[in-house]
Amino acid sequence: MSTGAFREIVEGTEEQRRTFFKLIFGPEATGYACIAFLEHTTRKMQQLWFEYPTQLEEMLVSISEHSKRLAHFYFSTALYDTHDGKNSREKQHAKVSTIIHCDLDSCDPRLLLVEPSVLVQSSPGRFQAYWVLEHPVHPAEAEDVNRRIAYYHKDQGADMCHDAGHLMRIPYTPNYKHGDIETAPVVGIISVRPGRYRISDFAAYPNVVALKFLDAKDELPDLPSEDGNAVIARYRAVLPTIFYPLYDREPEQPSWSEPLWHMMSLCMEAGLKREETFIVARDAKCNKYARDGRPETELWQDVLRLYVKQIEKLQLAPTTNAEIPELLTDAETRRVQARPSFIERYMEWAGKKTDAPRQYHQAGAFTILSALLSGSIHLPTSHSRIYPNLWFMILAGTTVTRKSTAMRIAFDLLREIDSDAEMATDGSPEGILVGLRDRPGKPSIFHKDEFTGLLDAIAHKEYMAGFGEQLTKLYDGDDIKRLLRKEVIHVKDPRFIIFAGGIKEKTQMLLTEEHVMSGFIPRFIFITADGDPANIRPTGPPTPIQDQDEREFLINELMEMYAHYSQPTPVIRDGRMVGSMPTQFAATMTQQAWARYNVFEDQMRQTAFSTGRAYLIPVHERLATSTLKAAVLLAASRKREEGLVVEEIDIIHAIYYAQRWREYASEIVNGIGKTFDERLIDQIMTYVRKNDSGASRAELMTLFMLDVRRADIIFGTMMQRNMVYALDVGGQKRYRATVGS
Numbered sequence: 001m002s003t004g005a006f007r008e009i010v011e012g013t014e015e016q017r018r019t020f021f022k023l024i025f026g027p028e029a030t031g032y033a034c035i036a037f038l039e040h041t042t043r044k045m046q047q048l049w050f051e052y053p054t055q056l057e058e059m060l061v062s063i064s065e066h067s068k069r070l071a072h073f074y075f076s077t078a079l080y081d082t083h084d085g086k087n088s089r090e091k092q093h094a095k096v097s098t099i100i101h102c103d104l105d106s107c108d109p110r111l112l113l114v115e116p117s118v119l120v121q122s123s124p125g126r127f128q129a130y131w132v133l134e135h136p137v138h139p140a141e142a143e144d145v146n147r148r149i150a151y152y153h154k155d156q157g158a159d160m161c162h163d164a165g166h167l168m169r170i171p172y173t174p175n176y177k178h179g180d181i182e183t184a185p186v187v188g189i190i191s192v193r194p195g196r197y198r199i200s201d202f203a204a205y206p207n208v209v210a211l212k213f214l215d216a217k218d219e220l221p222d223l224p225s226e227d228g229n230a231v232i233a234r235y236r237a238v239l240p241t242i243f244y245p246l247y248d249r250e251p252e253q254p255s256w257s258e259p260l261w262h263m264m265s266l267c268m269e270a271g272l273k274r275e276e277t278f279i280v281a282r283d284a285k286c287n288k289y290a291r292d293g294r295p296e297t298e299l300w301q302d303v304l305r306l307y308v309k310q311i312e313k314l315q316l317a318p319t320t321n322a323e324i325p326e327l328l329t330d331a332e333t334r335r336v337q338a339r340p341s342f343i344e345r346y347m348e349w350a351g352k353k354t355d356a357p358r359q360y361h362q363a364g365a366f367t368i369l370s371a372l373l374s375g376s377i378h379l380p381t382s383h384s385r386i387y388p389n390l391w392f393m394i395l396a397g398t399t400v401t402r403k404s405t406a407m408r409i410a411f412d413l414l415r416e417i418d419s420d421a422e423m424a425t426d427g428s429p430e431g432i433l434v435g436l437r438d439r440p441g442k443p444s445i446f447h448k449d450e451f452t453g454l455l456d457a458i459a460h461k462e463y464m465a466g467f468g469e470q471l472t473k474l475y476d477g478d479d480i481k482r483l484l485r486k487e488v489i490h491v492k493d494p495r496f497i498i499f500a501g502g503i504k505e506k507t508q509m510l511l512t513e514e515h516v517m518s519g520f521i522p523r524f525i526f527i528t529a530d531g532d533p534a535n536i537r538p539t540g541p542p543t544p545i546q547d548q549d550e551r552e553f554l555i556n557e558l559m560e561m562y563a564h565y566s567q568p569t570p571v572i573r574d575g576r577m578v579g580s581m582p583t584q585f586a587a588t589m590t591q592q593a594w595a596r597y598n599v600f601e602d603q604m605r606q607t608a609f610s611t612g613r614a615y616l617i618p619v620h621e622r623l624a625t626s627t628l629k630a631a632v633l634l635a636a637s638r639k640r641e642e643g644l645v646v647e648e649i650d651i652i653h654a655i656y657y658a659q660r661w662r663e664y665a666s667e668i669v670n671g672i673g674k675t676f677d678e679r680l681i682d683q684i685m686t687y688v689r690k691n692d693s694g695a696s697r698a699e700l701m702t703l704f705m706l707d708v709r710r711a712d713i714i715f716g717t718m719m720q721r722n723m724v725y726a727l728d729v730g731g732q733k734r735y736r737a738t739v740g741s
Contacts, residue, residue, distance in 0.1 A: 033077025097142030228283030364410030650690030
């Protein structure tokens, strides 16, 4: 459209509106436009529908006729596929968007990062901005950009009305909020810019995720009535040793930002909620905001920023509207923390022996219980028996997270109770099956510190084809026959357990979506952690005698547990005892336990469906089953009577762990199948996130060995995905992470 045509907008009245709507809706889009009239005195709203573009003239006539009324005039910023009633403006009926819009309200238009196509003054000091798109887009795409612009300018006065079909004032109509029929200002267009935009033109506006975290960033939430020490006491078992000096001591370094951020990151890793992390940070010696006399809302914003980064990293919120349901209430969390189990006692003890992330010790504790108990207890359900054999895979971001050390600590303790639980095998299909053949009903742990080799063989070697499915059957306790040239290997009543480790990125590269959909990978509980040199303790002297006392206490607890559930039952034949076998304990669940588990199971299923990612459905469903298995183990570990009853608290306690398991699973599964370039982008993003000032193009090209062509492709992709935006600083292009990236 020529500059002359744009100028026509500010001349005349009906002709101006005609030109305005033609500009806003463009020449390509079709659909139903909504015009709304709000009676100024009665506040009654009337909506009229017109098919665009064929009924544009009727729409203009209607606006002119209604202009004689004391009313406010609005139009919907999206075109719709229907107009069959009062609910037609609901989001699901929006057909197409032709503009990006922002109700700037009191925000100064000069602060906009992208100059609008049309700038409207709705009243003195109040503005609305429209960016006309080169081609129509799906309303969800437009809404995402609307939201980013609105949130960016929120603190400068912009309104939060960012839905694609929002009602905006029609130019050249009166605004009776600021005057009567004679003095009301007229909504006017004050500037028009030729040219049209693409979605990629708005990359300067940071991405917005997890809006429920960001909406209230300017005010403190309702906080628990406890101080930082009380919160720490509840999470003592999961907070690493490195946390305490950060909390208790003032930093010696000039900048307190890094120690504070590190301490809050440890809180988040331990599973503290945002409000709890805020309380701990508020009372910590490294609280730079208290030192400088700055408002607590600034600390709250820092906490939110940390958690939003985590949501993005784990890909828990695939869209900006995605819900991340809380699996436990605060009251349920406190119930769990008030009665620590063997898991917490083991984690606290093992956490003092090594600087490995404490979630690794959680995997070790459950593996020990699974090895000692899954041969003698089961839970009958409506469709099958569930045996509490759990599979854990510890995946480290680097080799410095001490995963091997954490696994070794667990096996050293287990061997003192049952030295036969670990299966000796070479890892081949025949080796595993032969090892299981002579162990019917006996828990058998397949321990592989670097599991990626086996995964690689399953994925690429012909003789390993189908072995993933066989392992899945072993997990479920199904009998297996494998036909060889010289013999038949028949595995009966297996209790197969995997405790494996590996490097996260390598594992993700080997796995495919087929491994997920087949059910093999969903049977694992993933535990992840990134290596942080700041968490590594120097080598020191042996641990004091107190460690030995704690170890003996755990061994005695396990021996008592194992002895109770390994009681022999005589085998009688022809009136004579010919041997014995372990007593089988059939667990039962209370009605309250079943009801609570069914709520959790439904939450997991609905969360998977809401993401729109089909491969997450088996992951979440199987994780719910693993949580049920964990609940059975927890019930068995605290009971010594004949009847084994799983109570509601056992389900709640298992869900307490499953909250983090869900996050780890999301991180791993969403990263499956990534190309080399995708992983390179992840590495660059990790580097850029570490510094709020970002990184220069030259710095990134040197560090990641990129030539000009590759740099253009990689950085261009990152900008179009709104992961970073570029600024010119001192004549150099510098990339910064967008909010939430």
